[in-house]
Amino acid sequence: MKHLVNNYPQNNLELGFSFNAFGAILSTLDEMYGVRGGRGLAMRAGRETFKYALKEFMPVLGIADLAFRPFPLGMKIKIGLEVFAETFNKFTDQIVRLEQDTTSHLWIIERCPVCWHRQSESPCCHLAVGLLQESLFWVSNGKNYRVSEVSCVAAGDDACVITINKKPI
Numbered sequence: 568m569k570h571l572v573n574n575y576p577q578n579n580l581e582l583g584f585s586f587n588a589f590g591a592i593l594s595t596l597d598e599m600y601g602v603r604g605g606r607g608l609a610m611r612a613g614r615e616t617f618k619y620a621l622k623e624f625m626p627v628l629g630i631a632d633l634a635f636r637p638f639p640l641g642m643k644i645k646i647g648l649e650v651f652a653e654t655f656n657k658f659t660d661q662i663v664r665l666e667q668d669t670t671s672h673l674w675i676i677e678r679c680p681v682c683w684h685r686q687s688e689s690p691c692c693h694l695a696v697g698l699l700q701e702s703l704f705w706v707s708n709g710k711n712y713r714v715s716e717v718s719c720v721a722a723g724d725d726a727c728v729i730t731i732n733k734k735p736i
């Protein structure tokens with residue numbers, strides 16, 4: 568991916584950055600820094616992605632002030648997750664749907680760029696985990712949520728499933 572050094576993709580809504588490139592970069596992180604080091608960097612990248620990319624979207628989506636609206640926290644989290652999922656489905660080739668059980672929201676990525684064309688012994692979509700953590704931190708006005716990936720296409724599962732505890736830590 569040398570051609571991307573100091574030559575970032577255009578900051579626009581065209582689908583100009585391929586899942587192949589995305590998966591390859593994240594796979595290389597693990598190869599270069601080991602599984603633990605790669606995980607830390609990918610999560611950090613996910614958190615930064617929220618700050619730099621998704622936050623720009625908030626005014627467009629009409630939820631720039633969601634964190635400050637007088638709704639119960641649980642409702643804000645639910646609205647935030649629904650809008651984030653819609654945003655991915657509408658503006659990217661990623662396919663996300665939401666489910667929930669009594670304790671958690673389930674963020675189910677049916678077509679996932681993070682582990683695209685990767686193979687892994689354990690779930691490896693850490694960038695998606697970091698991005699969700701940061702978005703929840705933002706929506707909740709500074710609370711941390713337990714976010715963990717429980718199944719992953721790269722590890723042979725049907726979808727990448729990330730659980731989000733409904734109660735903050």
Ligand SMILES: [Zn+2]
Binds near residue numbers: 679680682683720727
């Ligand atoms: Zn994945």
